[in-house]
Each structure stands twice: as structure tokens, then as C-alpha cells.
Amino acid sequence: MGLRFKPVDTSFYDLFTEAAQHLVVGADLLAEMLGEGADHADVARRMREAEHTADETTHALIKRVNSTFVTPFDREDIYALGSGLDDVMDLMDEAVDLILLYEVKILPPELSTQVEVLQRCAELTAAAMPNLRSMQSLEEYWIEVNRLENAGDKNHRRTLAKLFSGEFKTIEVLKLKDIVESLEGAIDAFEKVANIVEQIAVKES
């Protein structure tokens, strides 16, 4: 009888990659929502579906952590990364939902800039997840996401200043502020994911 190795469960990497790919879908739906003549109800319905699918991935991940003896890295880091990815989806879903709910007709162009940041963050995150296996080439990812978050923050502040410039009616300010803060929250959530990845990489190196 030969030696038997207890292999580390590799499906964790697949589930993280899957979770990040849902974020690419979510960010694209958010961009569609902001497009001219978009059918808000229809895009919101598809976003809700995407969010449910993402939830299933998160549950599969948690179930696997709870039932696996040897995890590829610390159990709490797997939880943190999984729920970090889930938070991004929730915040993007919230932004789409608020646009529908508040019946906002005119969306300032600054919002599109934020959604472009979100799309870029989603692509970078989806491309980085498979590298968790080798722990290679992750540094460029988290540096770039941090750079994008800084750019997003500057744009967020410009947007707030515009909202309060007197150009908008107060009730519109109240609506747009909620939406703008969801977008900012989603970008922050991407940065949080990148910070968790950095912490995992530092520990494992």
C-alpha cells in the first residue's frame, strides 16, 4: 500500500472564484441600470436573481468550511473573505433597488464614474481569486484595488458636493445621497476584500 496524502480541499478556490464572478455580473447590471432608457424594473429583477445566486455560493462556502477538517487557510479568514464578497453584492443590489424604489429619473453622471470603478474592481477580484491557490501575483491586485478605492473616494466627495450645491431639490438630494452612499459602500467593500486577501497572503508567506 502506497502513501496516502490527505489533500487540502481545493474547491474553496473554485467557490471564491465563483463568488467574485457573481460580482462581475452584478457590477454590469448596475451599469445597465444607469444606462439611458433602461427598464429599471427588469434590471432590478435580474439583479435580485444575481444576488440570490451569489447567496447560494456563500452558503455553499460556509457549509464547506463547517464540514471540512483541513482548510487551505484559517477558517476565520475563509469566513471573512466569503462574507466580504457577499457584502459587495448586497451593496450593489441595494443601489439598484433604491434607483427603482425612489423612482429616480435623472442620475448625475458622477454615478457612472463610480460604477466604472466597481466594474474594474469586480474584474480584478475575479481574476485574483484563482491565484489564492499559488499565492502568486496577488500584490498587484490589492494595490490596484486600493488605488481604485482612493479614486472612487475622491469622486464620491465631488458627487456629494454637487448634490449639496443647490442644483437639486432637497427631496432629490435625500434620494440621490442614499444611492451614492450605496455605491461608495460597495467600493469600500471591494477594498475590504482586497485587505483580507493581503492579510491571508502575509500570513501564508
Add this chain to the structure above:
Amino acid sequence: MGLRFKPVDTSFYDLFTEAAQHLVVGADLLAEMLGEGADHADVARRMREAEHTADETTHALIKRVNSTFVTPFDREDIYALGSGLDDVMDLMDEAVDLILLYEVKILPPELSTQVEVLQRCAELTAAAMPNLRSMQSLEEYWIEVNRLENAGDKNHRRTLAKLFSGEFKTIEVLKLKDIVESLEGAIDAFEKVANIVEQIAVKES
């Protein structure tokens, strides 16, 4: 000399049950606050007292965790459950406090629907806590709380749409939105408690 068993401290279950019973009191006070002709200042005073009593239970729980060698389940899960129950109380107290503070006279009926959800969640949680000892019959509890949270979320979105429908003055929207979000936060906090219980039950099974 016979065998000596080191008994697991059972008072944890009593303290969790006590904490959940405070939530039943809190949810009922919230319902009273929304009732016609309620004496807002008096209900708010009693809510503050209930919140202090709940705080004492939380402190007793934390003190016991720190001074007990063998806990019935993971120390961090006890912390999480204790502070989860405490968060619900804080958010219900916040809702009552804001109604008093903002001197809101007319409360849309949608708010009562949310408070009914909170009352039901509180009763379910108080009934479930003693079952932590046997880890039996907990599944129905967390499934039902999750269902209630979904219903609450739908009602929350309907309420927000109504607030922004043009029926209310902007300053009233600003006030009511804060109150409505406290209620939604309290329902979410009940769901979080149910999720913690689920995670404990999965680990222990």
C-alpha cells in the same frame, strides 16, 4: 471516592432566555408607542428602563463567560449571541427614542406592520432560547425568523416608496426615514441572532 463530573454551567441558557424575554418587553413597548394617544414621553422612559435591564443581563453574561472555565459552547459564539440580542434591544430603543425626539405626530400604518414582525420575532426568539440546552427544535425557529425578515424587508421597501411618493413634506421624510430604518435594523438584528443560533447548532450537531 466516586467520580466527580465537572458540570457545564447551565446558567448561560437562563441568561440567554432572560435576554430574549427583555426583547418581548421592548417590542411590546414599541407597539404601545405607535398606539393612538400614546404618552410618548412615558413610553420612552419605560423603554429606557427596559434597555438598562437588558444591558445588565448582557453584562452578567459577559462576566460569566470570562469567569467560567467550561462553557456549553464556544466562547466567541456566546459573545456573538449575547451581543446580537443586545443589538436588537438597542435598535428598538432607538426607534422609540426617535419618535419622541423628532416629535413625530403622524406615523404611517406601515410602521405598525413592522412592529408586529418585531413582536413575533421576539416571541419566537424567547421560546427558542431554552432549546439551546438540548439543541432540539431550533430549526423551525430560525426558518421562521428568516421568513419574517423577508416579509419585513418587503414591507420596508413599500414604506420607503410611500415616504418618497410626494405625500410627505421633505422634513417629515427625513424624520420618518430614520425611524423606519431603525425598525428595519431591529428586524435584521433578529435575523442575525437566528443565524448565530443556526451556526451554533450546526457546529454542535
Add this chain to the structure above:
Amino acid sequence: MGLRFKPVDTSFYDLFTEAAQHLVVGADLLAEMLGEGADHADVARRMREAEHTADETTHALIKRVNSTFVTPFDREDIYALGSGLDDVMDLMDEAVDLILLYEVKILPPELSTQVEVLQRCAELTAAAMPNLRSMQSLEEYWIEVNRLENAGDKNHRRTLAKLFSGEFKTIEVLKLKDIVESLEGAIDAFEKVANIVEQIAVKES
């Protein structure tokens, strides 16, 4: 060969002290921002610098935890305390930033009362950090911060009642509410730091 002791790394205490001293600087800048005739853009620029310096201290702390084998107390408590101190700075920076961004000209005097609470909390925290080494004289610190948080909370509620009294235009209420909530958040964050210190002291005693 004599005995060799593996000394516990003492620089953790220095880094915590350094982090708390940044909070004294931050609270003072916030007070300056509220002063009559303050150059908002200039104070905000210096606040941003102070926040960056505080960030560097936090990073140094995290790096040290990750690279140190024997830490003076639980790794997760060091993280919690470090990020707790960091949160205070972020919220004070946010308050300053919002005053600049929203171009708020008239700040109600209640805000100055809150900033005085913040300055007092910062001084107490900076004075307490070096005592983590001996774990002596920490109790007065956390009791006093909890007392200050209670006073701050009462003042916060008075401020909100004033904002909604009808004295202010709705758009001003919207702006001031954000600023007032940042200040309240910063005071809460100081209380959280005090609670973490209490928990560490209880564990170590």
C-alpha cells in the same frame, strides 16, 4: 550558560500610545475647524495628514502582530484595539471633511460641546495606553470614558431635537445631521476602545 528569557515585545505599548496621541491631534484639529473664522480648507488638509500618519501607526501595529511570536496579550485583542483607535480617527476626519465639503457656514454651538467631549476622551485614552503594560489604573479611564459617552449621547439627542425644531432649512438639517452623526460616532468609537481595554484587563487579571 545562564537562563535566557524570551522577552515580550514592548513596542506594542509604544504603538498604542502613539496611535492614541494621533487622536489628541485629531480632536484638537476638529476643535480648530469649529472655531470662528477657521480656514476650513487648511484645517481639513492638516486633518488629512494627521489621518495618514495615524494610518501608518496602525499598519506598523498590524505588521508587528503578524511578525511577532509572543505578543503581550491575545493577537485578536491587539487587532481590535488597533482598529478601534483607527476608527476614531476616521470618524473625526469624516466630520472635518463634511464641514468643508458641504460648505456649512453656521455650526450650532451644540457641536462644540461634542468636540470638547472628544478632546477629553482623546486625552484620557492617550494617558491610559502606557498603563497597558502594568495593567494598573485602567479602571478609572474606562469608567470616565463611559461617563463621557453618556453625556455626549444626551447632548447628541438635544442637538437632533434642535435640528428638527423648525429653526433650520431642510437642506441644512440634512447637512448638519451628517456632521452631528460623525461626532456621535467618534464618541461611540472612543467608548468601544475603552470597552476593549476593559476586556483585555479582565482577561489578564
